[in-house]
Amino acid sequence: MPSAGTRRVLPTVVGLSSIVLILAVVEILIRIGLINRFIVPLPSDVAKSFGRVIVEEDILHRFLLTGWECLAAGVLLTIFGVAIGVLLHQVPLMRRACETWVAAMASAPLVLAYPLFLVLFGRSALTIIMLAFVAGLAPVILKTIEGLSTTRRVLINVGRSFKLTPAQQFWKIYFPSALPTIFVGIRLGLIFALINVVGVEFLINFGGLGHLINELAERYDLAGTYAAICFVVLVSVVFFMATERAERWLTSAA
Amino acid sequence: MADIGRLTRARRATPWMSPVTLVRVVIALSVLVVWQVMAVSGWFYGDVVPSLRIVTMALVKLLSGSDFYWNLWATIQEVAIGLGIGGVLGIVAGLVVGANKFLAKAFEPYLYYLGPTPKIIFFPIMIMWFGTGYGSKIAMGAVSCFFPIALNVAAGMRQIDQVLIRVGQSFRANPWQMALKIYLPAMRHPIINGLRLGLGVALIGTLLAETKISNRGIGFMVIDAYTKFDMPRMYAILIVLFVLAIGANTLVARLGGLDDIKQK
Secondary structure: OOOHHHHHHHHHHHHHHHHHHHHHHHHHHHOOOOOOOOOOHHHHHHHHHHHHHHHHHOOHHHHHHHHHHHHHHHHHHHHHHHHHHHHHHHHHHHHHHHHHHHHHHHHHHHHHHHHHHHHHHHOOHHHHHHHHHHHHHHHHHHHHHHHOOOHHHHHHHHHHHOOOHHHHHHHHHHHHHHHHHHHHHHHHHHHHHHHHHHHHHHHHOOOOOOHHHHHHHOOOOHHHHHHHHHHHHHHHHHHHHHHHHHHHHOOOOH | OHHHHHHHHHHHOOOOOHHOOOOHHHHHHHHHHHHHHHHHHHOOOOOOOOOHHHHHHHHHHHHHHHHHHHHHHHHHHHHHHHHHHHHHHHHHHHHHHHHHHHHHHHHHHHHHHEEEEEEEEHHHHHHHHHHHOHHHHHHHHHHHHHHHHHHHHHHHHHHOOOOHHHHHHOOOOOOHHHHHHHHHHHOHHHHHHHHHHHEEEEEEEEHHHHOOOOOOOOOHHHHHHOOOHHHHHHHHHHHHHHHHHHHHHHHHHHOOOOHHHHHH
8 A cells, every 4th residue: 555655656757767768768769760769869879968958058048038038028028917907897898898809819820910010129138028918918817807806795795894995995905806817817918928928039040939949940959959859848837936935825815 | 658668778778789899899990900000111121011902802812712711621631630630549548547536646747847848849759750742740739639638538537436436336337438438428618628728729839830841731831922022911811810810719619518508
C-alpha cells in the first residue's frame, strides 16, 4: 500500500518519465536513421544548444524586449480596458448596445490585421504593442463589467445606508468588490498580449524572442530553433503560472 | 374602451427604433464619419486611410470576383481538416484524461500550461515536417485547436452525472460503448464549446501561417495586398474575414445550444 506522499508525487513522476521516455525514443529513432536528423534534431543536441542560444543570441536582451512590449501592452489594456468597462457599466444603455460587440471582437482574428498595423505604425515595437493591446482588450472590458455587475446587493445597500456619494459608492464599494474579477480579465488580457507579442515578433521578424525563432529557422539552425521554441514555451508557462498565483492570492485576499 | 386603451399603450411601448438600436446606429455612423474625416483630412499618407467610397468599391470588387472565393475555399479546407484532426485527437485525449484521475494528475498540467502558449512559433517545425504547402497550415490548425478541445472535453467528463455512468456500468457496457453511448452524448455542450474555441484558434493559426509562407488562402491575400500596398483591398479582406469569423463563432454556439445554457 503506497503512502499518501507517494500517491501524491506518483502522477507527476509518471508524467515527467513519459516525456523523458518519448525524448529517449526519438533520440534512438534518429540515431538508427528512422527519423531524418535534418528534419528533427537529436534531443541531446537541442539540450546542448540551449547554452549556445542563451549566450550567443543575447537571449536576456531579447527576453527583456519581449517583456517590455508585454508590459507596455498590459499597462495600456489595463487603463483602457478597465476604463471602458467602468463606462459601460455606469451607462446601462451603452452597455446593452456595446457588450455584444465587445464579445464579438473577442472572437475575431484581430491579429491578422498585423499588416495593417505595420502600415499604420511601421515595423517597430509600437506595432507589436498596439496589436497586443487590441487583442487583449476585450476580456478586460468584459470581466470589468462582470465584476462590477456582480457586486453583492448587501454591500451596495451598506453604501446607501451610509449615504455615500456616487463617487464614494464606486471607489469604496463597487471597485474593491470587482477587483478580483477585474484581475481575472487583466490576466487573460496579458496572456493574449504575450501570445500576440511573440507571434507578431515572429511574423514580422522584429523584436525579441519571436524574432529569435524566425532568425534561427531562416539560418536552418535546427537544434537552435527547437531550443529557442522550448525556451519561449518555458517563458509562457512560467508567465502563465505566475499570473495564476497572483490571481489566486488576490481572490483569497478579497 | 378598455381594450382600445390597452392597444394604445402597447403601441406606445414599441417605438420605431429601440434605444439600444438607436445607440448602435449612432455609434456606427460616428465611426464612419470619423473615418471619412480622417480619409479626407490628409493627416495620413495617401491610401493609409482610404475614403469610404473607395473601401466600398474594393469590397464590391472583392466579393464579385472569383479570386476571393477560391482563396476562401482553400482556407476553409485547411481549417476544416485541421479542426477535424485536432478535434478528434483533442476529444480522445480529453476523454482519456477526464476519465482517469491518475492520468489527469499526470498529464493534464501539460495540456493546461501548454494551452496558452503562442502556437505560431511552432510553424518553422511544421514547415520542416510537412512542407510549405497545405500540410503545414493544416498542422498549425490542428496544433492550435487540440489544446482547448482536450481541456474542455476533460473538464466536461468530470461534470457528467454519475447516475448516467452507473447506468452504463450496470448494463456492462464496454469502454467503447461507454464512450459512444454515455460520455459523448452527455458531453455535447463541452465538446461543442471546445470546438467553438478550437475553431477560433485553428482559424488564427491557419491564417497566420498563410501570411508567413503560402500562395493561397485568405491569409495570403492579406499579405499580398500589404506587399502591393493595396490598402482598400486589405481593408475589404479584413472586414469580410472578421464578419465571417464572428458569424462562424455565433453559428457554432447556436447550433450547439450554448446560448440556451447561458440564458438558463
